[in-house]
Amino acid sequence: MDDLKEELKRQLIEQLNLEEITPADIDDNTLLFSDKGLGLDSIDALELIVLLEKYHGIQVTKPEEGKEVFRSVNSMAEYIRKRQN
Amino acid sequence: MNFITAYGHLQENSCAVNGETICRRDKNSGDPWFRQIYKEQEFVYPKFHKMDVLSQAGFLTSELIKRANPQFAGKYKDDEIAMLFANRSGSAETDQKFVHAYQNGTPSPSLFVYTLPNIVMGEIAILNKWYGESLFAVLPAFDAEFYINHCNLLLSAGSEAVLCSWHEIAGNQIDVFTFLIEKEGESRFELTTNTLSKIAFEGNFHKTEINANYYY
Numbered sequence: 001m002d003d004l005k006e007e008l009k010r011q012l013i014e015q016l017n018l019e020e021i022t023p024a025d026i027d028d029n030t031l032l033f034s035d036k037g038l039g040l041d042s043i044d045a046l047e048l049i050v051l052l053e054k055y056h057g058i059q060v061t062k063p064e065e066g067k068e069v070f071r072s073v074n075s076m077a078e079y080i081r082k083r084q085n
Numbered sequence: 086m087n088f089i090t091a092y093g094h095l096q097e098n099s100c101a102v103n104g105e106t107i108c109r110r111d112k113n114s115g116d117p118w119f120r121q122i123y124k125e126q127e128f129v130y131p132k133f134h135k136m137d138v139l140s141q142a143g144f145l146t147s148e149l150i151k152r153a154n155p156q157f158a159g160k161y162k163d164d165e166i167a168m169l170f171a172n173r174s175g176s177a178e179t180d181q182k183f184v185h186a187y188q189n190g191t192p193s194p195s196l197f198v199y200t201l202p203n204i205v206m207g208e209i210a211i212l213n214k215w216y217g218e219s220l221f222a223v224l225p226a227f228d229a230e231f232y233i234n235h236c237n238l239l240l241s242a243g244s245e246a247v248l249c250s251w252h253e254i255a256g257n258q259i260d261v262f263t264f265l266i267e268k269e270g271e272s273r274f275e276l277t278t279n280t281l282s283k284i285a286f287e288g289n290f291h292k293t294e295i296n297a298n299y300y301y
Contacts, residue, residue: 017195019134046194054191
């Protein structure tokens with residue numbers, strides 16, 4: 001089990017108030033902004049930027065990266081590792 | 086003649102529809118009061134959990150009114166249902182939470198979007214796909230004449246029904262009275278100042294009224 005990904009799932013649920021979802025409901029590849037996935041919206045995208053800064057000390061300085069970074073838990077974890085190294 | 090075809094009261098400790106209490110607050114519950122109602126009434130709308138208290142109250146009372154009047158939803162075109170809301174404190178409750186979050190270094194974008202009182206009507210419109218007229222007024226106190234005058238205007242200009250609400254939430258004080266006005270309907274309540282005031286005060290509006298007197 002990847003600790004960072006599990007941590008990210010818990011943070012997503014807390015930051016986005018996803019009360020009816022548990023970490024087990026979120027697959028590493030679940031699409032965050034698709035109706036077939038978590039169905040997040042544009043305000044949630046801003047919350048994800050806050051999440052990265054609040055929990056991981058990472059500022060998203062290139063907004064054009066957002067679409068790929070926030071695609072799934074996998075892509076978020078990959079981005080965090082890249083920025084921390 | 087227009088009619089009050091359904092109504093609901095939401096207060097600190099109870100929630101009633103058409104004068105009958107359907108839910109009482111469990112003070113031992115770990116859930117906030119509005120979430121208690123959401124669970125007890127078995128609603129399924131995950132966005133509810135992201136809303137501020139004004140919008141949560143709007144969701145709950147409008148959905149309960151729809152349940153009490155099941156033929157309502159399919160009766161009108163999407164631009165024939167108007168909304169007319171009012172309260173005394175605007176979105177002050179959420180404004181204060183946002184200021185507090187901002188001062189503590191973690192301003193929340195999702196909190197910020199609720200720092201306008203009329204967002205509650207947007208939430209109801211999105212959920213129901215209603216595209217009719219909408220107005221949110223900030224008034225010193227509940228005023229039956231305000232609703233009657235504006236409903237008459239809306240119903241004479243294309244709207245067939247108006248979802249109205251006195252929507253006051255400030256701190257622990259909750260005075261929400263939501264009611265549905267239709268041109269026709271099987272209802273014993275004609276829309277008059279006396280009837281509307283009487284139904285409104287079936288709930289316990291004492292605190293809003295006392296506070297309003299302060300302003301006068």
